[in-house]
Amino acid sequence: xxxxxxxxxxxxxxxxxxxxxxxxxxxxxxxxxxxxxxxxxxxxxxxxxxxxxxxxxxxxxxxxxxxxxxxxxxxxxxxxxxxxxxxxxxxxxxxxxxxxxxxxxxxxxxxxxxxxxxxxxxxxxxxxxxxxxxxxxxxxxxxxxxxxxxxxxxxxxxxxxxxxxxxxxxxxxxxxxxxxxxxxxxxxxxxxxxxxxxxxxxxxxxxxxxxxxxxxxxxxxxxxxxxxxxxxxxxxxxxxxxxxxxxxxxxx
Amino acid sequence: xxxxxxxxxxxxxxxxxxxxxxxxxxxxxxxxxxxxxxxxxxxxxxxxxxxxxxxxxxxxxxxxxxxxxxxxxxxxxxxxxxxxxxxxxxxxxxxxxxxxxxxxxxxxxxxxxxxxxxxxxxxxxxxxxxxxxxxxxxxxxxxxxxxxxxxxxxxxxxxxxxxxxxxxxxxxxxxxxxxxxxxxxxxxxxxxxxxxxxxxxxxxxxxxxxxxxxxxxxxxxxxxxxxxxxxxxxxxxxxxxxxxxxxxxxxxxxxxxxxxxxxxxxxxxxxxxxxxxxxxxxxxxxxxxxxxxxxxxxxxxxxxxxxxxxxxxxxxxxxxxxxxxxxx
Numbered sequence: 188x189x190x191x192x193x194x195x196x197x198x199x200x201x202x203x204x205x206x207x208x209x210x211x212x213x214x215x216x217x218x219x220x221x222x223x224x225x226x227x228x229x230x231x232x233x234x235x236x237x238x239x240x241x242x243x244x245x246x247x248x249x250x251x252x253x254x255x256x257x258x259x260x261x262x263x264x265x266x267x268x269x270x271x272x273x274x275x276x277x278x279x280x281x282x283x284x285x286x287x288x289x290x291x292x293x294x295x296x297x298x299x300x301x302x303x304x305x306x307x308x309x310x311x312x313x314x315x316x317x318x319x320x321x322x323x324x325x326x327x328x329x330x331x332x333x334x335x336x337x338x339x340x341x342x343x344x345x346x347x348x349x350x351x352x353x354x355x356x357x358x359x360x361x362x363x364x365x366x367x368x369x370x371x372x373x374x375x376x377x378x379x380x381x382x383x384x385x386x387x388x389x390x391x392x393x394x395x396x397x398x399x400x401x402x403x404x405x406x407x408x409x410x411x412x413x414x415x416x417x418x419x420x421x422x423x424x425x426x427x428x429x430x431x432x433x434x435x436x437x438x439x
Numbered sequence: 440x441x442x443x444x445x446x447x448x449x450x451x452x453x454x455x456x457x458x459x460x461x462x463x464x465x466x467x468x469x470x471x472x473x474x475x476x477x478x479x480x481x482x483x484x485x486x487x488x489x490x491x492x493x494x495x496x497x498x499x500x501x502x503x504x505x506x507x508x509x510x511x512x513x514x515x516x517x518x519x520x521x522x523x524x525x526x527x528x529x530x531x532x533x534x535x536x537x538x539x540x541x542x543x544x545x546x547x548x549x550x551x552x553x554x555x556x557x558x559x560x561x562x563x564x565x566x567x568x569x570x571x572x573x574x575x576x577x578x579x580x581x582x583x584x585x586x587x588x589x590x591x592x593x594x595x596x597x598x599x600x601x602x603x604x605x606x607x608x609x610x611x612x613x614x615x616x617x618x619x620x621x622x623x624x625x626x627x628x629x630x631x632x633x634x635x636x637x638x639x640x641x642x643x644x645x646x647x648x649x650x651x652x653x654x655x656x657x658x659x660x661x662x663x664x665x666x667x668x669x670x671x672x673x674x675x676x677x678x679x680x681x682x683x684x685x686x687x688x689x690x691x692x693x694x695x696x697x698x699x700x701x702x703x704x705x706x707x708x709x710x711x712x713x714x715x716x717x718x719x720x721x722x723x724x725x726x727x728x729x730x731x732x733x734x735x736x737x738x739x740x741x742x743x744x745x746x747x748x749x750x751x752x753x754x755x756x757x758x759x760x761x762x763x764x765x766x767x
Contacts, residue, residue: 237635263637275635277628279740287618288625292637294618298646301617302610308617315618355636 188251190215190391191236191267191359196245197415198235205231206415209245213359217391218381220406222399224435228415229395230272233361237269238262249359264292266358270348270365272395278337282328282347285336286319289354319354325387326350326380342373346380353388360384362394366401374398378405403427411435446746453745454605458598465597475597477705479665482600483658484701486607488685489694490654495683496692497615498647499627500554501562504569505655505682510674511545511572512538512656513663514582517591520664531594535603535660539653545572546652550645569679577671587670594664603661607654612694614650623647627692688729690736695743700736 189212197207206228213219221229234240236247238259246253249265257265268289277285294315296307323329326346331339336347345365352360365381366374378401385392396402402409403423411419411426413435419426426432461478464470470478491505516538520530549568556564576582583589614620622643625633634640663669685704689696707725711718733739 239631258639259634260637260639263635268637269635271632271635275629275632277625277632280624280628284621288621288633288638289636291618291622296618298614298617298619301619302613304613312618351636 189213189248190217190250192248193236194246194248196232196235196242196247198231198240198242198244204415206235206412207244208416209235209412210417211410211420213391213393215358215391216385216389218385218405218407219391219393220402220409221393221395221412222397222402222409223412227412227435229412230363231415232412233269233363233395236262236361237267260292263355263357266356267361268352268355268357268359269361270345270352270363272363272367274344274348276336276344276348276351278335280336281333282323282336282339283316283319283332285347285351286322286354287315289351290315290318293356322350322354325384342369342376345369345377349380349384353384357390359391359393362392362396364395364397366396366398374401377401381405442746442750445750449746449749458601461601462598476665477709478597479595479600479661481702481705482604483662483665484682484685484705485604485698486654486658486661487682488689488697488701489608489611490651490658491682492686492689492692492694492697493611493615493623493647494651495686496690496697497620497627498623498644499691500644500648501558502553502565502648502651503562503676503679503683504549504565504567504572505651506674506676506678507569507572508542508546508652508655509659509662509678510576510671511542512659513669513674514538514576514588514659515541515656516660517588517663517669518581520592520594521590527592527594528599530592531599531660531664534594534664535657538660538663539656542656542659543649543653547645547649549652550648553648554641554644566676566679569674569676573671573674576674582671583669585671587668588663589668591663591667591669593667595661600661600665603657607657608694608698611654615694619643619646624692684726688726688737690738690740693736693738693740693742696736696738699738699743703737 191213193209193211196209198205209232221232223229231240235242238254238257238261242255247255249267254262254265277288294311296305296311300307320329320332323332328343328346328350331343336344339347349362349365362381366377369377381392381394382405384390394406406423409421409423409426410417411429411432418431418435419429421429461470465475487505487509491502494500494502512535516534519537520534523530525533553561553564553568577585615624622633622638625638626640626643630640681704685700686697688704689698689700708718708722711721714721
């Protein structure tokens, strides 16, 4: 069974149908690219999958369960986390706190335990601190754990956002243009990072990207959309030859 | 573990030490009843400011109806204490808790419609709710209406305010430094991102708002048994603005800043009494100057910690509850 499956997913804003008849399957541990010209509806698909928008048609199945209508935070609990096209960090907090906040829904101690500092508080806080540090170490960011997030260089901010999304313990990670604004060197590093986290955390990744080098380089399968509809699905090789795709990008 | 105990010991000792010194000064007559009254008002203002800071500074939602919750706490506590026979201290404690609970209940009910809005709209709707509370009190029989409620028992003493204030500060400090506090702060930082890492923003907004209302109610109860006469006019939106000024002056999301600012704002108007007609102007100019030169608040982002001060400013990364909580 596929990890995630969408059935005729669509949304209309007033009269404008931004996404329609969107069908996609993601298997466990798969790395998939979602591409399409500007305004094709890629980010809208992300917003539908993460519960930011309520679809007007169709269904989304995560491990066979329909998750349409769930709130974004509930979908995180179910196992889908994401990053944003324009980085959204908790800017005035430390790098470590950014990651710790994402562990929140996995933590159990009660409000009272937090206020009166009972045993559960100390135990869990210590565990989370260690886990967060471990995660930062994987991204080679342990030295900036106490830096304020907004003071990080751009590339590191992107990395931190991915680390934070991973801290929430996803089965499927959605990356919205992770390489936007990066130079070729940083993009190369990012490709390695994405590969690494896929293997290390055994998760599926769906990424939106305009950098074709990156997409063709690491994705096993690519989904192309245009005007909110899937126009092609296949391996990078197949996509490169696909007439419809070439048409969408270059015009008929 | 070790530094944890050290910090606790230092804080507890300093809290008791300051208490003993102040009580001795009161007993020996160095602090007369006028100044004792100011100390009590300081405590009440600290509770109000710290609680509003949770909603406005940490949660990041500008609310302008805090005086409404204070009014509910004040009237509920005063009405309860006038009808029950009990020794003073337990009577005060039970009445302020009842006042707090009632304010919290209203805060909870208000949170549902209020948090459908954000920013300016939220500020205006909370302002509206605050006024509704005041007008309802003005028109009820049980509250004495426009004549006000008098004959309230003088239950509030320096000692009770001191310890209620300390407990309030301690609760807010530990709350903010727990996972729940982090969730609240993340909403201020970025609501969308917060939801995207698995935090129910609706739940934590309601939660923070309810807690803030509860402690505003507690402050109201103490206020009622201190002034002994309640007039709905005391709880107009000017009062809400005054509390907000304390929070902004101390720094949004800064606990020790709120405490310090509450102390200053309580004393300042009285120190300016001598200038008669000019005092409000001087007061306003001081506020303007403060905002121009220190827009981030008195302490900015730094929290004062007696433990760190004594330990020689060693960098501690928030593992230990290091903060002096006895600065009333």
